[in-house]
Amino acid sequence: MVGRARFAFTVLCFGYAFLYVPIALVIAYSFNASRLVTVWAGFSLHWWQALLHNEAMLSAAWLSLRIALVSATLSTLLGLAAGYVLARVPRFPGRMLFGSLVIAPMVMPEVVMGISMLLLFVGSQQFLGGPDRGFLTIVIGHTTFSLSFVAIVVQARLADFDRSLEEAAMDLGATPWTTFRTVTLPLIAPALGSGWLLAFTLSLDDLIMTQFVAGAATQTLPMRVYSSVRLGVDPQINVLATIIVAVAAAALIVSVRLTRR
Amino acid sequence: MGRKSAAGDLTMRAVIALPFAWLILFFLLPSALVLAIALGTNAPDAAPPVELGWSLANFGLLFTDDLYVAAWLSSLRIAATSTLAALLLGYPMAYAIARTRPERRPLLLMLVVLPFWTSFLIRVYAWMGLLAENGILNQVLRWSGLAAHPGTILGTEWAVHLGIVYGYLPFMVLPLYATLEKLDWSLLEAAADLGARPIAAFFTVTLPLSLPGIVAGCLMVFIPAVGEFVIPDLLGGTGTLMIGKVLWDEFFTNADWPIASAVAICLLVLLVGPIALFQRQQARSLERR
Structure with a gap:
């Protein structure tokens, strides 16, 4: 039994070290005085100041945030409908x-x-004259x-909870819409919250789809990061990585709280 | 009452129609367009640079040109070995988490998921500083005296493997944990009571029972790994051929849309088997609830 506990401990130490050492190093070197990311030359906030004055990066971040807000909300509405239909x-x-x-x-x-x-957007531009590639297409x-x-x-959340609650509401004369609003929606609200967060994160981080559909004039944050990296x-x-990790940790804690309730 | 239910019926129809129409317009139709463009020919002077047609020449080229065949094969090979490596690392982790005290599990799981919530691009970038010629890994190796002249990992297939295992490890651990957590551990005790050594009990009881998790985890790593672009682009070298990168280069560098579309179709054909398996498993696990 002691042997097994030690095995589990070793495995977890190794696994989490593998997951977190690269991230920890990236964070540590954000406070490095040297331009070389691999040589430690003392503590400095130089690069933090530089990023805060990097207009191109900031405007790309602002654009990415706006895109993520809109697309997360839109995909939560459509995903809610699709998940409801599936379940x-x-x-x-x-x-x-x-x-x-x-x-x-x-x-x-x-x-x-x-x-x-x-290809769809190129086609629609040829035959319908729009939309122009940029915010909307992304x-x-x-x-x-x-x-x-x-x-x-x-769908997973709906499959989990007792359907008789909805049936009871219907038996008592509630219309399907009222039932949905007063019974179903409150029950799946946590799932909607974490679904929205997931969609928001996916959008904020997306490079490949964005690179294809962005057009020449639009640069999102991952596109900037990619061309710099x-x-x-x-x-x-x-x-930037340090900020993202801090925000992600906060978001994850919120999401865990939401789903546990 | 009649009017009410008619209105309800109409709402229900809208609830079905909205996501359905969205997916047909923005997923199904574009996929059909890729096939149409793949059958056309490249027209560099036109805008867009495509001439529509019914030619299979692009697909012919994919099977005769060594570059595409090599990229195809090495994508499969790299994805398969990386998936195996992720399984060998992820299985013990999932197992260890499933066997810790229940109150500790949420935190341990959260620590597995957290990297997924940060940026994928940034996580790949993290390895660039580690694996470069004068990177942190080589500095540690030189300083510790383990290797006086260590080679460079960045720009090799090793780096690509590392990147894939690192990037997709959460997708391996989560489904494995989900099956291991539900495992009836008294079966293991029964095996031990009947005289099975721990190793034998593991291979005859635990492993077969966790097979659904193994299949799900492997597919969730293998499917995105085959079409991966960012990892081979940033961590691999000029010699690392992967189909996702070939597609990207054909499209953005060579502006050859028909060939890029044909590559996309071939990538899909390559993944039809794994994707069908994944969908069947998803459907089955939803039925079991």
Whole structure:
């Protein structure tokens, strides 16, 4: 028994070290005085100041935040509808197709989704004259892959709870809409909250779909980070990484609180 | 009453129609477009640079040109070995978490999931500083005297493997934990009472019972790994061929849309088997609830 406990302890130490040492090093080197990301030259907030004055990076971050807000909200609404249908409507024409269409974006390689979405927008521009590539096309792209994740979370939550609560409300004369609003919605609210957060994170972090559908004039935060990182390590990216990890940790704690309630 | 239910019916129809229409318009239709473009030919002077047609030449090229065949095979190989490595690391972790005291498990699980909530791009970037020629790993190796002239890992297939295991480890651990957590541990005690050594009990009881988790975890790593672009681009070198990167280069560097579309179709064909398996498992696990 002691041997087994020691084995578990060793495995977990190694596993978590593997997961966290690279992140910890990135954070530590955001406070490095040297330009070289690999040589420690003393503590400094130089790169933090540099990032806070990096207009291009800040405006890209602002754009990414706006895109993530809109697409997370849109995909939560669509994902709620899709998840509800999957869990509660067993039969309608095209049910099979509907089911596979909801899951497919989760497993579709992103490069494939990116190229197909771009071809759609190029086609619509040819034949319909719009939309111009930029904010709107990125929101549509992000919503399309995020809504699947929200739908799965909602469906799982709906499958978990007792259906008789909804049936009781209906028996007492509530319309389906009233039942949904007063019984179903409060029960799945935590799932909706964590689904929204997931969609928000996916959108904020997306590079591939965005690169395809963004057009020439639009640069989101991951696009900026990618073009900077391609040229090698950059201390300002370390600062950005530190901020992202701090925000993600906070968001995760909120999300865990939401789902546990 | 009749009017009310008619209105309810209409609402229900809208609830079905909205996501359905969205997915048809923005997922199904674009996928069909990729196939249409793949059958066309490259027209560099036109905008967009495509001439529609019914030519299978692009697909022919994919099977005859060594570059594509090599990229195809090495994507499969790299994804498969990385998935195996992630399983070998993820299984003991999931097992250890499932066997700790219940009140500790949420925190341990949260620590597995947290990296997923940070930026994927940043996590790949973290390895660039670690694995570079004068990176932190090599400095540690030199300083400790383990290797006076360590080679460079960045830019090799090793770095790509590391990146995939690192990036997708949470996807391996979570489904494994989900099956191991539900495992009836008294079966193991029964095996021990009947004289099975711990190793034998593991291979005859625990492993077979956790097979659904193993399959789900492996698919969740393997499927995205095959089409991965960011990891081979940032951590791999010029010699690392992966199909996702080939597609990207054909599209953005060579502006050859029909070939890029044909590569996309081939990538999908490659993944049809694993994806169908994954969908069947998803459906089954939802039925079991």
